Amino acid sequence: MLPTFRKLLLVAAAIMLAACGSHGTAVDTIWTARYVVTMDPQRTVIEDGALAISGDHIVEAGPRATIDAKYTAAQRLDAGDAIITPGLINTHTHAAMSLFRGIADDLKLQEWLDKYIFPAEAKNVDREFVRWGTRLAVLEMALSGTTTYTDMYYFEDTVAEETKRAGLRGVLGETIIGMPSPDYKTPQAALAGTEAFLRTYGNDPLIVPAVAPHSIYTNSDETLVACRRLANQYQKPLLIHLSETKKENDDALSARKKTPTAALDSLGVLNGWTVAAHGVWLDDADLAILKARGTGLAHCPSSNMMLASGVAPVVKMLMLDIPVGLGTDGVAGSNNDHNMMEEMDLAAKLQKVSTGDPQALTAKEAFAMATIGGAKALRLDKLIGSIEPGKRADLIAIRLDQPNAVPLYNVYSQLVYALKGADVSDVMVNGKLIVRERKMLTLNQPEILARAEEYRKSIAAPLTRKTLASKTP
Numbered sequence: 001m002l003p004t005f006r007k008l009l010l011v012a013a014a015i016m017l018a019a020c021g022s023h024g025t026a027v028d029t030i031w032t033a034r035y036v037v038t039m040d041p042q043r044t045v046i047e048d049g050a051l052a053i054s055g056d057h058i059v060e061a062g063p064r065a066t067i068d069a070k071y072t073a074a075q076r077l078d079a080g081d082a083i084i085t086p087g088l089i090n091t092h093t094h095a096a097m098s099l100f101r102g103i104a105d106d107l108k109l110q111e112w113l114d115k116y117i118f119p120a121e122a123k124n125v126d127r128e129f130v131r132w133g134t135r136l137a138v139l140e141m142a143l144s145g146t147t148t149y150t151d152m153y154y155f156e157d158t159v160a161e162e163t164k165r166a167g168l169r170g171v172l173g174e175t176i177i178g179m180p181s182p183d184y185k186t187p188q189a190a191l192a193g194t195e196a197f198l199r200t201y202g203n204d205p206l207i208v209p210a211v212a213p214h215s216i217y218t219n220s221d222e223t224l225v226a227c228r229r230l231a232n233q234y235q236k237p238l239l240i241h242l243s244e245t246k247k248e249n250d251d252a253l254s255a256r257k258k259t260p261t262a263a264l265d266s267l268g269v270l271n272g273w274t275v276a277a278h279g280v281w282l283d284d285a286d287l288a289i290l291k292a293r294g295t296g297l298a299h300c301p302s303s304n305m306m307l308a309s310g311v312a313p314v315v316k317m318l319m320l321d322i323p324v325g326l327g328t329d330g331v332a333g334s335n336n337d338h339n340m341m342e343e344m345d346l347a348a349k350l351q352k353v354s355t356g357d358p359q360a361l362t363a364k365e366a367f368a369m370a371t372i373g374g375a376k377a378l379r380l381d382k383l384i385g386s387i388e389p390g391k392r393a394d395l396i397a398i399r400l401d402q403p404n405a406v407p408l409y410n411v412y413s414q415l416v417y418a419l420k421g422a423d424v425s426d427v428m429v430n431g432k433l434i435v436r437e438r439k440m441l442t443l444n445q446p447e448i449l450a451r452a453e454e455y456r457k458s459i460a461a462p463l464t465r466k467t468l469a470s471k472t473p
């Protein structure tokens with residue numbers, strides 16, 4: 001080929017490329033990877049995939065060549081040998097308890113709560129504790145792929161502030177409980193505080209404010225009914241622990257002659273947008289009630305195993321089409337981490353071992369629970385939980401270039417049984433990149449880890465078993 005002709009061809013190619021580019025629709029970001037796992041209704045998996053992202057939302061997902069031909073982007077990200085999936089959704093936790101991580105393990109729930117957690121909280125939890133505990137938790141969550149989390153704790157306005165600062169999405173509710181809490185002396189005061197919180201965050205792009213009565217066994221009927229009324233008045237979710245332990249069920253049955261679910265339902269507490277955590281001891285009649293009320297379930301396999309609470313009837317829930325998501329629960333003796341990659345693995349294996357059926361909960365179903373199922377349980381599935389045009393750009397990239405990631409025969413198998421939280425490389429929430437190559441861009445990791453250690457020193461000294469035992473009535 002003559003050099004001049006070759007030059008001409010190159011010029012022509014450049015002009016064609018420029019023309020293609022100028023005709024492509026402008027988007028903010030094109031993000032590419034070896035696989036895009038969409039979790040759309042068809043469970044589309046795109047090999048050599050790409051996403052076009054504009055502002056806070058996904059414009060389109062498709063093969064790289066298709067997306068490149070249709071769009072021009074201000075920014076290009078290439079995750080390379082990786083899977084892009086919807087961000088993981090943690091449907092139940094108490095984030096700031098991260099500062100109590102491992103403080104009292106290997107105990108029964110009631111003993112753990114009464115002898116260790118409630119006294120430790122009464123002694124240590126203030127606004128600064130919640131600030132640093134939440135920072136530690138959201139750092140850990142983001143670095144292991146969680147983009148949305150659901151929280152019930154204290155000083156929830158500070159939790160919201162820190163969640164927004166970190167750039168995560170949160171469904172957040174101040175714990176309403178029938179005893180003096182670190183920030184409110186009475187449940188009435190907590191309800192008033194919750195109403196102010198609902199007003200402040202009612203239209204926030206990242207925060208869904210919620211009403212969060214702790215449980216049926218820690219609140220009066222009047223408080224529970226008032227919580228429901230408030231949640232419905234503001235069209236926001238009610239978060240509650242439900243049938244977590246056999247004791248909770250036995251107590252309700254002896255005092256009320258009803259299961260906790262039936263008792264809450266007879267009070268009207270389930271009439272509306274509700275997310276119930278655990279549901280270990282739900283019977284068939286309870287499940288029918290939850291199905292009829294559209295209640296979402298937060299299944300917490302690590303917590304249920306560690307506190308020996310039991311095995312939630314997840315297979316039955318899914319057969320009834322009750323929306324089920326996964327939750328880590330708090331990390332102070334009931335997990336002890338905020339790692340959703342671990343929850344999905346355990347969720348699948350727990351159903352297999354408890355039913356004797358290896359097909360009881362498949363990898364694909366477990367991954368759905370961590371993404372679109374969680375979104376449905378929170379009733380946020382119009383916004384998040386899958387990669388579809390118009391949904392919020394809550395996305396993660398998980399590396400496939402590690403020994404535990406090869407060879408790859410099936411993406412769902414790899415995601416649930418082989419990949420780890422530490423394989424998550426990049427995280428985007430609401431169109432904004434908050435983790436890049438395993439570095440949290442919005443938080444100061446060394447400072448947070450150092451402060452957590454300082455808290456450990458001040459908390460650990462007085463919190464010996466002996467001291468606490470002597471304080472317990």
Ligand SMILES: [Zn+2]
Pocket residue numbers: 092093094241277329330
């Ligand atoms: Zn909990």
